[in-house]
Amino acid sequence: MQVKQVFAHYERSGHLTGNFEYCPYCGAQLELAASERRLRPTCPSCGFVQYRNPAPTVSVLIVDGERVLLGRRGASPGKGTWSLPSGYIDYEEDFLTAAIREAKEETGLEVEIRSIINLVSSFVSPRFHFLGIYVAACVVGGKLVAGDDLEETEWFPLEGPLPEMGFQEDVGIIEMYARGFTGLPVDLAYATADGR
């Protein structure tokens, strides 16, 4: 099975966008200064250093028999294309709870997380660098209705054909699952909405 875990959607060299211009603590203008092997925006007044990290996201492969649920995206990145339901993890949330919440918000369905399929680094643009956690889930309740960032939801065969997908990351995960890799076990205290 061929596995791809790093996806770059742009030429990464030379980009330094998305950095703060002013110190969020004292308001002084930041300057690039050497810090732990690289130049980082640094406050000459109070010493604040802006470290940038990828944002963890969770994507949910909701499976029903031989079908997978996809949504047509109503917002960037990937507006108009299809993708797995996904979103950011809130600071106070664990990733399993976030996956259950995102599935509910975007599809109306209540799900239980069954496994962790894979992790992916996505360099989407100079502004967006995601560490995507992909989980598989099954439906336990709710009513299918597109919401939040999705304009439309529809079931597609796991084996394809798939509609126009916004992210090859999603395609690779769906293929892995369709070929029989169902993933790593999950912590049942968090993988179900009622913590069974």
Ligand SMILES: [Zn+2]
């Ligand atoms: Zn400062």
